Each structure stands twice: as C-alpha cells, then as structure tokens.
Amino acid sequence: MLEHIRNASIEELERLAAETREIIIDTCAKNGGHLAPSLGTVELTLALLKVFDLERDRIVWDVGHQAYAHKILTDRKDRFHTLRTFGGISGFPKRSESPYDVFGTGHGGTSISAALGIKEALHARGGDGKVIAVIGDGSMTSGLAFEGMNNAEAFGKNVLTILNDNDMFIATSVGGLSRWFSRKLTGHAYAGLRTEVKNLLAHLPPFFRGERIIEIIRKALESSKSLLTPGILFEGFGFQYVGPIDGHNLKELIETLEDLKPNGEPILLHVHTKKGKGYAPAEENPRLFHGIGPFDRATGKPYKSSKSGFTDYLGQYLPHLFRRDERLCAITAAMPDGTGLTQLQKELPERVYDVGMSEGHAVTFAAGLAAEGRRPLVLLYSSFLQRAFDSVVHDVALQNLPVVLLIDRGGLVGEDGATHHGVFDISFLRSIPNMTIIAPRSEPELMGAIERALKSDGPFAIRYPRGSGTGAAFNRRIEPLPYAQGELLHDADSDILAVTVGIGDHHALGQLPLLKKEGIRYSIYDLRYIKPLPEELFEIIKKRKIKKLVVIEENAVAGGAGSAILEELSRRHLTLRTELLGLPDQFIPHGTQAELREKFGVGAGAFAAAIRRLAK
Ligand SMILES: Cc1ncc(C[n+]2csc(CCOP(=O)(O)OP(=O)(O)O)c2C)c(N)n1
Known part of the structure; x- marks a missing residue:
C-alpha cells in the first residue's frame, strides 16, 4: 500500500510535496479550510508515509486540522476538491471516510491517549506495528494530552509521539509549556558545550581518556542536555526525547524516523515546522490563515469577511463594559x-486570561476567580465547552459561583462539521441546578443578557450562534434583560403558537407572509430564557387558548428547550399538540449552515411544514 511513496527518492518526494501543497492551497482558496496548519505538515506526512507501513502501523492526528496532506496522499486526492462541502471530504480525520483515518478528531489533546489505546489493541491482536501520534504545541497544553503522557511509561512502548512545534496555537502561544518548547537557543548552547568538551578531551593526557572517564563525561553531558533542551520534561514522563529537528527537511525527517523505527521505547520526537509553509500570505499571517473562508489565491485576500455578528458586537461591547465594572x-x-x-x-490585556487549549481548567480557574470576588466571563465555543462539563457542575454550579459562560457557536456551525456543531449545550446545561440559561435572538440582546448575568449572584450560560441576529446598530450601553421573560414577537388571533429559541425567530417571522397567504396564522413567542422558563409563556398558552405548539431551536431535540417546555406542560397537566423542531438523534455532518438547517429540520422549510401540519 502507498508503495509509490515508500519507494520514492528524496527528489521525487520533494516534487510530491510541492504538488500536494498546490492542491491544498487551491482547494482552500475555493472551499475555505485550515490552510496554515496543513501546509506545515506536508513533509512530515510524506516522511511518515515513506518510513511506516500503514498496513502494520497507524498514524493518529491531534485535532486533525493539519491532516489535509494525509488525506490527499493516502486515498482522497481525487475527491479532495469536495473538502468541507456537503457529502464531500471532511475537514478532519474521520473513520467512516477512509481506513487510513484510524481515529476521528476535531477537538484537541486526544492523540496520545488514542494512540496508546490503539497500540494496546493492535499488540493484543498479535500485531507489532508502531502507533504514531502527531500533536501540536498548542494541543499539547490540553490536560488530556498530559494525562496521556503520564501513561506513556506504562503503555507507551512502540508509540512514537511527534510534537509538531510551530510556536503557535491559533493566535499566539501561551503558557509555561510553550516557553519550554522555544528553548532553541539552548540547543545551540548544548552543541557548543559538546564541541568544547570534545576539544578538552582531545587535549587531555592519554590517562584521562580511558573509557570510564569518557563514559562519565558522556553521562554528565547527557544530563546537562536534558537541562538545556525541552527533553527533561518529556523524559520525566518516561519518553526518550529526540530533537528538535527541521520538519521541512525530508532527508533529516526520513533518516530520523528510520533510526527511531526499531526502537520500541516510548519516544517523543520534537519537530519544528512553519505554519503556512510554502504560501507567502499564510506564512506572513498564519493567524488569519489558521482557518479561513474562500480567498483569492493570487492575493490571499478573503472574499468575505469571516465576521460573526454576535461575536463582533460582543468584541466591541466588552471594552466599554469592562471599563464600567472593575x-x-x-x-x-x-x-x-x-x-x-x-x-x-x-485595550485591557491584564483583564484577559488566555489559558491555552484547556477548557476544563478555564472554567475551574474562573470558579476560583469568582470565589474571591472577581466576575469572570468564560468565552468558549459550545462544542469545546463539552470538555468542561464537570468543571461547570462541580466547580461552578454546585458552589453557585457567579461565573458567566459565554457560549459562542451554539447551533450548527457549518463546514467544520460534526465535531464542531454546538448542539448539545442546552441539553447538558439544562440539567444542572443553579444554572440560568439564555439564548438571545439579537446582538443587543446578548449584551442585555450579560448585563443581567452581572446583576445576579449565580452562574449564567448565554449561548449564541455563529452568524448574525438582527444585525442591530452598535450601542455601548444596553439595559439588562428582564429576568425570566421572553417576548411576544407576533400576536395573531390563532390557537397556534410558535416558540422560538435564539435565531429561530428568523424562520418564524420570515414565514409569516407566505403562510398568511395560505390562510394560516400563528403567534410567535421568543423564549429567551431556557432556564428558568418564563411563566409568561404558560399564561399566554392559557389566556389565548393555545392548542398547538411548535418549538424551533438549534440544539438536539433530546433534552433541548422544546423538551423543557414539554416537561413543564406535563407538570401542569396541560396537553397540547406539539411539534419539536431541533436536531435529530444523529451526528450532523458538514455543509453550509443554510443547507444543514434545511436538511436536518431546523430551517425555514421545516418550520413552515410543521405549522402547515398543525393548521390542518
Ligand atoms: C478541545 C479543543 N479546544 C479548542 C480547539 C480549537 N483549536 C483548533 S486548533 C487550535 C490550536 C492548535 O494549536 P496547535 O496544536 O499548536 O496546532 P497548529 O494549528 O499550530 O498546527 C485550537 C485552539 C479544539 N480544536 N479543540
């Protein structure tokens, strides 16, 4: 398998690297994607495929946003132009897509744990292959990676961990670990020290050049090497540390991997790469090209700004808010x-903590801040908040600490697909006591929700989508939302009520004229508070003799806002004909947000169909 790569010369591999880069750049220019990370691993991928045999060996990518070359070079070159499109190649490794994707990813920090497990299973089956985990310096800051490393001594035989160190996470690099990794100068210092010792030995009288003396000096040198390079950290975990080596030098990579292949000990190979390598705009601005929408290949200019209305409004609002509240x-x-x-x-760097890729720590750290009187806002994507579930339960909610979770990308995110959709947060947060949950429908409402949260003494979760709400003009001071109240957006003389969650109002309001033409009327209530549910909703149901209810939300139906309303109706012994529009009990793939909404029943089409069914 992949014989052509295994038999290729360095020159042929260099040509293949250039060709692979072309495909990556071209495809990302058209479809968007994680360009800079994937350009950084082209040579590393080729070297791995040359030295290892994927019949016996396995490669596990961490996050997987750097695995485009792996996809192209294994078995997906012909389909790679469909990257991130509905029904096309996923932006992350996916077991159902190819036998070469041995472990699905999208979230960081999993590769070492997965590689250890895969190796244990392979060897239990009688295999003798190597399992290679490739992990970035950013993902290495994840607690999960450390838990995996801590097991390397026990289960890490025949596991090769490659640290793909490009000195960057998405924005910059943070934390003590990244300072360790950047001890490059000390690598030179070590080389200098070795030369000096060699010279010294050469000039010593023959008596001092005996084997024992040389052995003692070699050992002293080895231990000083550990002190001078990042190796000591990994050696403490039981790895043999090798490196750092140049991750774009195919010859050096291949020779090193060939050397390491017969060594069964847990090894950590430290490789330096450049994010965006080979495409000037990405090399110059790796932060922008980390993950980017379609762009003009010639200039590197994105066609559309990747701005998200909610996130941007929030970004503008926070400095004003922070100046008002110390x-x-x-x-x-x-x-x-x-x-x-x-x-x-x-503007206020001392008030922003970037804690690295460590969502559990971020939330518990916030709980600590809140315990001593600060008012922390934790800004996370919904899908990454999943990592911090117990921190939310045990450290925040149980102690009723006033931590505000600002949960971005709540709902379908589009092209990043199943690993990144934020469609479980309502379900998992709703079951936690002390939690208040708000889904604002507009940008100013998001600010009003934060202002409300800051007037409370308990935990708040505020979830909002990737994209825009009403796109309202910026206002630097917004009144707190009233507590536990939604808003009647449209009042019709009808026994049908549509309850919208977050930007579900777009569909409900948007379909009014069309359905009106068909003679169908319905009222619309924006729920806003998922927990506690607004009492007003049940008053409206009673007063207006509502018989039929539609709830639309971008969360799993299971445990979502609709299910919260049904629980409450049941508690009150109220029976209504209901249609719950939310995501079905399956993982939603990648595609544009608009097409996913329609295909998976949370778009305007599904909403209109549900109203028509109820009107019959
Ligand atoms: C658990 C989790 N949190 C956050 C992210 C978002 N994320 C994707 S890549 C990345 C930075 C990764 O840095 P590094 O591992 O050094 O890879 P690089 O992009 O620099 O190649 C982050 C924070 C994620 N994928 N998973």
Missing part, C-alpha cells in the same frame, strides 16, 4: 480571536 475579567482557551476578545486584549 470586577470583570475574561478567560479564553486559546481562542481570543474566534471568541471576540482581540480588542479587549489590546
């Missing part, structure tokens, strides 16, 4: 740009 601080887990913190970080 207690506030913000926490991000390696995503200041994506969560709208760039401006605040510029």
